[in-house]
Amino acid sequence: MNAPKRVSATGPGAAKACTVNPLRMSQPLGAALAFLGIDRSMPVFHGSQGCTAFGLVLFVRHFRESIPLQTTAMNEVTTILGGGENIEKAILNIHKRAKPAFIGIASTGLTETKGDDVAGDLRRITAAHPELDMPIVYVSTPDYEGAFQDGWAKAVKGIVESLARPAATIRGQVNILPGCHVTPGDIVELREIVADFGLHPIVLPDLSGSLDGHVPKDFSPTSLGGTRVADIERAGASEATIAIGEHMRPAAHALTDKTGVPAKVFDTLTGLEAADDLFAWLSALSGRPVPEKYRRQRSQLVDAMLDAHFFFGAKRVAIGAEPDLLWALGAWLKEMGCTLAAAVTTTDSPVLAYLAAEGARIGDLEDLEAQAHGCDLLISHSHGRQAAERLGVPFLRMGLPIFDRLGAAHRVIVGYRGTRDLVFEVGNVFLAHGHESLQSGAPAGADEPLRASGFEGSRACADARHDHDSATEAYWP
Amino acid sequence: MDSLANTVQQVFNEPACGKNLGKSDKERKKGCTQALQPGAAAGGCAFDGAKIALQPITDVAHLVHGPIACEGNSWDNRGAKSSGPLLYRTGFTTDINGTDVVFGGEKRLFRAIREILAKYDPPAVFVYQTCVPALIGDDIEALCKAASAKFGRPVIPINAPGFVGSKNLGNKLAGEALLEHVIGTEEPEYTTPYDINIIGEYNLAGELWQVKPLLAELRIRVLACISGDARYREIASAHRARAAMMVCSKAMINVARKMEERYGIPFFEGSFYGVSDMSEALREIARLLVARGAPPDLEARTETLIAREEARAWSRLAAYRPRLEGKRVLLITGGVKSWSVVAALQEVGIEIVGTSVKKSTKEDRERIKKIMGDEAHMIEDMAPRDIYKLLKDARADMMLSGGRSQFVALKAKVPWLDINQERHHAYAGYDGMVALVHEIEKALYNPVWAQVRRPAPWDAEVAS
Numbered sequence: 043m044n045a046p047k048r049v050s051a052t053g054p055g056a057a058k059a060c061t062v063n064p065l066r067m068s069q070p071l072g073a074a075l076a077f078l079g080i081d082r083s084m085p086v087f088h089g090s091q092g093c094t095a096f097g098l099v100l101f102v103r104h105f106r107e108s109i110p111l112q113t114t115a116m117n118e119v120t121t122i123l124g125g126g127e128n129i130e131k132a133i134l135n136i137h138k139r140a141k142p143a144f145i146g147i148a149s150t151g152l153t154e155t156k157g158d159d160v161a162g163d164l165r166r167i168t169a170a171h172p173e174l175d176m177p178i179v180y181v182s183t184p185d186y187e188g189a190f191q192d193g194w195a196k197a198v199k200g201i202v203e204s205l206a207r208p209a210a211t212i213r214g215q216v217n218i219l220p221g222c223h224v225t226p227g228d229i230v231e232l233r234e235i236v237a238d239f240g241l242h243p244i245v246l247p248d249l250s251g252s253l254d255g256h257v258p259k260d261f262s263p264t265s266l267g268g269t270r271v272a273d274i275e276r277a278g279a280s281e282a283t284i285a286i287g288e289h290m291r292p293a294a295h296a297l298t299d300k301t302g303v304p305a306k307v308f309d310t311l312t313g314l315e316a317a318d319d320l321f322a323w324l325s326a327l328s329g330r331p332v333p334e335k336y337r338r339q340r341s342q343l344v345d346a347m348l349d350a351h352f353f354f355g356a357k358r359v360a361i362g363a364e365p366d367l368l369w370a371l372g373a374w375l376k377e378m379g380c381t382l383a384a385a386v387t388t389t390d391s392p393v394l395a396y397l398a399a400e401g402a403r404i405g406d407l408e409d410l411e412a413q414a415h416g417c418d419l420l421i422s423h424s425h426g427r428q429a430a431e432r433l434g435v436p437f438l439r440m441g442l443p444i445f446d447r448l449g450a451a452h453r454v455i456v457g458y459r460g461t462r463d464l465v466f467e468v469g470n471v472f473l474a475h476g477h478e479s480l481q482s483g484a485p486a487g488a489d490e491p492l493r494a495s496g497f498e499g500s501r502a503c504a505d506a507r508h509d510h511d512s513a514t515e516a517y518w519p
Numbered sequence: 520m521d522s523l524a525n526t527v528q529q530v531f532n533e534p535a536c537g538k539n540l541g542k543s544d545k546e547r548k549k550g551c552t553q554a555l556q557p558g559a560a561a562g563g564c565a566f567d568g569a570k571i572a573l574q575p576i577t578d579v580a581h582l583v584h585g586p587i588a589c590e591g592n593s594w595d596n597r598g599a600k601s602s603g604p605l606l607y608r609t610g611f612t613t614d615i616n617g618t619d620v621v622f623g624g625e626k627r628l629f630r631a632i633r634e635i636l637a638k639y640d641p642p643a644v645f646v647y648q649t650c651v652p653a654l655i656g657d658d659i660e661a662l663c664k665a666a667s668a669k670f671g672r673p674v675i676p677i678n679a680p681g682f683v684g685s686k687n688l689g690n691k692l693a694g695e696a697l698l699e700h701v702i703g704t705e706e707p708e709y710t711t712p713y714d715i716n717i718i719g720e721y722n723l724a725g726e727l728w729q730v731k732p733l734l735a736e737l738r739i740r741v742l743a744c745i746s747g748d749a750r751y752r753e754i755a756s757a758h759r760a761r762a763a764m765m766v767c768s769k770a771m772i773n774v775a776r777k778m779e780e781r782y783g784i785p786f787f788e789g790s791f792y793g794v795s796d797m798s799e800a801l802r803e804i805a806r807l808l809v810a811r812g813a814p815p816d817l818e819a820r821t822e823t824l825i826a827r828e829e830a831r832a833w834s835r836l837a838a839y840r841p842r843l844e845g846k847r848v849l850l851i852t853g854g855v856k857s858w859s860v861v862a863a864l865q866e867v868g869i870e871i872v873g874t875s876v877k878k879s880t881k882e883d884r885e886r887i888k889k890i891m892g893d894e895a896h897m898i899e900d901m902a903p904r905d906i907y908k909l910l911k912d913a914r915a916d917m918m919l920s921g922g923r924s925q926f927v928a929l930k931a932k933v934p935w936l937d938i939n940q941e942r943h944h945a946y947a948g949y950d951g952m953v954a955l956v957h958e959i960e961k962a963l964y965n966p967v968w969a970q971v972r973r974p975a976p977w978d979a980e981v982a983s
Contacts, residue, residue: 058634059613059627059628059629059630059631059633059634060582060611060612060613060614060630060631060634060635061587061590061591061610061611061612061613061614062609062610062611062638063594063609063610064587064590064591064594064610064612064614066587066591066614067587067588067591067592068586068587068588068591068592070588071588071592086558089650090564090650090681090682091555091560091561091562091563091564091681092563092564092565092566092567092589092681093564093588093681094560095561095562095563095564095567096563096567096588096589096592096593097592099593099596099922100592100593100596102922102923102925102926103596106926107926108903108926108927108930112558112559112560113555113557113558113560114557114558115555115556115557115558115560116682117555117682117683117684118680118682118683121650121654121682128557129557131556131557131558132557132558133558134558135556135557135558135559136558136559139558139559150588151585151586151588151620151650151651152650152651152654152681152682155620155650155651155654155655156654184586184617185586185587185588185589185651186586186587186615186616186617186619186620186651187616187617189587257930257932257971258930261903261904261907261908261927261930263903263904425594425595425610428595428608428609445596
């Protein structure tokens with residue numbers, strides 16, 4: 043049995059033994075999503091087939107896309123005897139049926155508890171089967187440690203360590219290592235920004251190639267696009283690496299250690315100041331001025347903030363999210379004048395210290411709900427809908443999974459334009475909940491004369507208050 | 520694990536299963552699930568199956584003992600509806616960490632049960648075992664027994680860790696847990712000669728509610744539905760029913776058979792899908808109840824209701840005929856639905872270009888042959904790539920299947936309808952069949968198909 047490397051920072055800790063309404067998802071899922079950002083890839087869970095089935099359903103519901111995800115199909119007997127044979131069979135089967143250009147393997151709680159030596163198994167398997175011409179990357183991601191974000195970070199670090207090589211610098215080439223909270227839509231936005239400085243980005247992993255929701259010309263059993271293996275191999279020739287989110291720091295540093303490419307970590311790209319940092323940095327790296335298009339976008343963002351700040355000031359917001367998404371949203375909301383009524387996250391991270399004053403903590407949606415009474419907005423992935431409904435507070439879906447709204451992959455919250463749209467989206471939620479009512483601020487009972495005098499507006503306003511991203515609708519697909 | 524291994528063997532040796540009876544002793548021991556192919560497997564695990572089967576019990580706290588994966592990655596993802604309590608939608612898990620893996624998770628589990636009882640006060644806690652605690656030897660059977668005694672509240676072990684087998688096996692192990700620990704432990708407030716159990720119906724999208732009013736009209740009471748929209752107490756007193764219907768092929772056949780054995784409750788296997796099947800189910804319920812002493816006029820009253828409902832359903836379905844006549848549908852599902860919806864679709868003039876029989880029993884296949892005339896339309900196993908090609912070549916106008924193959928159809932720009940567990944519409948009963956046909960019409964005639972199939976301007980230029 044493996045000794046745990048560190049005590050998992052699970053929600054309960056000493057305080058409670060039972061996690062109620064989980065916010066957190068497990069590490070292998072995060073790893074699988076990172077692997078899905080590689081072109082023609084097939085992620086595999088080394089575990090029971092159920093581990094894969096749950097992950098698959100979760101991603102299918104969020105992205106509304108087919109998800110390639112396989113399993114070593116461990117059972118009780120093979121677990122006890124060791125899973126080497128199942129890993130070999132799985133790889134050979136996948137190679138035969140799907141012909142992927144990349145295989146990513148993530149361990150699970152089951153096989154970690156047993157203590158399979160997967161790295162050793164893989165050396166044996168690749169030596170015995172020279173026909174396996176695709177890279178196979180393995181990461182150790184026990185379900186009982188860390189969270190989704192950790193699994194993503196480990197997978198990207200593993201890919202970099204396995205595949206990137208030192209190379210002579212190519213002028214203008216930059217690497218972008220997005221965190222797991224960066225959507226395909228965000229990646230598209232970033233690529234455009236970077237390219238407008240005359241730079242050539244390699245994005246790793248690139249979900250905008252595989253899970254941006256498009257209709258391919260033909261059927262494919264593997265991912266529909268993403269970072270090509272050849273591009274990962276030449277990431278060592280880049281002038282610099284941009285990492286987005288604190289959890290990408292280890293992968294960026296691993297790339298530096300291996301290839302010498304210097305790394306710049308942006309803790310967030312949401313908000314005026316964060317976007318300014320990005321544009322200033324890109325301008326310095328490229329030696330080009332910020333293009334006129336972005337100067338205009340910045341001006342639009344500033345104007346949006348001026349128009350919207352009335353509705354943000356002193357609003358109390360409760361957020362449950364993976365650490366770096368929590369930070370991106372929390373920091374930005376604070377810049378807009380909101381206070382954080384609650385900040386609950388999934389795993390250990392430097393952002394816990396950034397938000398120490400707000401009492402940021404690792405926990406579950408029960409904890410978030412307990413602190414969110416009377417708040418003006420609750421933000422979490424779709425699972426927060428039950429809490430929002432009970433509390434009767436407006437609810438904004440952010441993160442993953444979002445299974446009861448469309449277009450999750452195309453949400454953009456980075457850069458000037460992304461922030462501007464986010465200002466409008468959140469501002470509109472605040473507006474819909476109170477500021478539209480002509481009666482707000484009226485003393486109790488003051489609506490009676492209005493109604494008696496046939497004042498139509500009161501009804502319209504009451505309707506408007508319900509006409510939001512309603513958390514109170516009885517919706518459970 | 521010994522008692523679990525015994526239970527698994529016992530479940531595999533199901534005498535009421537025709538498929539099982541046809542096997543040699545050796546084959547039987549291997550169980551009824553095909554060996555899984557690493558790298559080419561799909562589908563859920565035993566834990567998944569157990570949770571599907573029991574989570575619809577609405578007032579119980581469902582506590583998953585395991586690492587975050589088992590509950591955190593999967594909760595709140597099914598549409599079993601409740602007419603009252605909502606506790607079943609709350610996700611409870613011990614969320615064990617690395618320390619628990621080393622030192623054992625039993626203490627955390629015990630504390631978790633105590634916390635749930637203190638905070639949520641449910642009539643019972645169901646504790647689901649998963650792979651990791653099973654592997655490290657957490658004994659949930661003993662622990663649940665101790666917790667029940669200590670807290671004076673039923674704490675029920677559901678011993679179906681994922682790695683023992685498939686979803687179907689998990690359904691059955693969940694049934695075993697009910698038989699062992701729940702059914703027969705309480706008495707109903709009163710009984711009637713019209714009390715029945717419905718076994719293997721989960722009230723997805725509220726389907727049970729399309730059947731219950733018809734039963735109520737016949738004065739038939741559902742004493743317990745196992746487990747759709749059920750309360751703990753109903754299941755605990757289910758042993759006083761006069762008859763039972765087993766729905767959903769063979770998922771819980773062990774429950775039906777053992778309740779017959781232990782409590783003398785006769786059962787039949789039926790389906791609420793399809794007009795004639797619905798009628799057949801009502802007829803059979805009435806017959807069994809009368810045989811057990813219900814007033815004999817029940818059968819005549821049932822026939823009257825059937826005649827009225829069938830006439831209404833067929834006339835409503837006929838209205839769709841002009842627009843659906845000759846449309847070709849590919850049916851990728853399994854078991855009962857591979858034939859039960861076929862008759863209704865044929866009635867409105869739909870042509871079934873194929874129906875999958877991978878998960879169907881011998882009887883299912885016989886029914887298909889009878890309804891469709893030959894075996895030509897049976898599809899043994901079709902790879903997604905081949906389904907895609909079939910649809911892309913326009914050899915079908917539409918596909919009905921489960922969510923898993925949804926995007927195979929949509930990416931081929933062919934209409935698709937969900938008829939498996941994630942569906943949002945209720946297709947059970949007479950109204951359900953009309954609803955299904957209505958959904959088919961809505962999908963086929965959506966103008967979006969003409970739009971999305973338009974060539975892009977740049978492709979059109981090349982063509983012309």
